[in-house]
Amino acid sequence: MDLQRPDSYQGGAGPGFDEHVLHKTILVGDSGVGKTSLLVQFDQGKFIPGSFSATVGIGFTNKVVTVDGMRVKLQIWDTAGQERFRSVTHAYYRDAQALLLLYDITNKASFDNIRAWLTEIHECAQRDVVIMLLGNKADVSSERVISSEDGETLAREYGVPFMETSAKTGMNVELAFLAIAKELKYRAGRQADEPSFQLRDYVESQKKRPSCCSFV
Numbered sequence: 147m148d149l150q151r152p153d154s155y156q157g158g159a160g161p162g163f164d165e166h167v168l169h170k171t172i173l174v175g176d177s178g179v180g181k182t183s184l185l186v187q188f189d190q191g192k193f194i195p196g197s198f199s200a201t202v203g204i205g206f207t208n209k210v211v212t213v214d215g216m217r218v219k220l221q222i223w224d225t226a227g228q229e230r231f232r233s234v235t236h237a238y239y240r241d242a243q244a245l246l247l248l249y250d251i252t253n254k255a256s257f258d259n260i261r262a263w264l265t266e267i268h269e270c271a272q273r274d275v276v277i278m279l280l281g282n283k284a285d286v287s288s289e290r291v292i293s294s295e296d297g298e299t300l301a302r303e304y305g306v307p308f309m310e311t312s313a314k315t316g317m318n319v320e321l322a323f324l325a326i327a328k329e330l331k332y333r334a335g336r337q338a339d340e341p342s343f344q345l346r347d348y349v350e351s352q353k354k355r356p357s358c359c360s361f362v
């Protein structure tokens with residue numbers, strides 16, 4: 147996917163969209179883990195199989211979601227995972243309110259690199275940025291090399307919520323974005339009668355687990 151024009155509008159809310167109240171969310175992780183596919187699944191409800199076309203640069207999609215009866219506007223930035231674009235994508239971390247950090251459960255290197263990604267995030271992003279770890283391609287159980295438990299353990303170590311997703315089947319894709327939207331809405335202005343919101347507890351209570359093969 148070619149996303150060279152950061153100022154491009156790629157669908158979502160339509161005319162009259164108020165960009166001043168957008169919550170910026172960024173997708174990050176190694177090349178090929180499924181960032182673009184995850185966003186396409188969330189935005190358009192589809193998965194485009196076939197040859198892999200690496201993202202060039204960075205681009206965004208606006209999306210309005212309804213959380214607890216309120217509209218929350220997400221501006222979701224899809225970054226290129228390839229090393230050569232890192233200096234470009236780093237510049238976008240600073241304004242992000244949330245980061246979805248992906249690895250591929252069939253690719254050990256992408257999981258091992260999560261620590262380096264978290265170091266970069268902590269160096270470049272806001273201190274209170276919301277981070278969620280996602281183990282994508284959970285549908286490819288025959289090629290799994292990273293167990294759910296490994297993902298859980300790493301997420302616990304860094305104190306971030308975790309779930310496995312599939313951009314192909316849609317498993318947990320909407321939940322990942324809705325949970326982020328719920329947290330950002332909660333932070334933006336808690337109503338007096340609103341109970342406190344714990345993102346990790348919410349994710350744990352809502353997420354679907356792959357029906358088999360959580361061990362490798």
Ligand SMILES: Nc1nc2c(ncn2[C@@H]2O[C@H](COP(=O)(O)OP(=O)(O)OP(=O)(O)O)[C@@H](O)[C@H]2O)c(=O)[nH]1
Nearest residue numbers: 177178179180181182183200201227283312313314
């Ligand atoms: N089976 C399966 N394949 C997936 C999934 N997500 C992505 N893919 C495939 O993995 C390949 C890479 O997906 P992309 O979404 O382009 O990966 P990316 O992280 O955006 O890659 P960069 O743009 O280079 O950073 C493509 O061939 C996708 O079809 C998934 O959940 N399940």
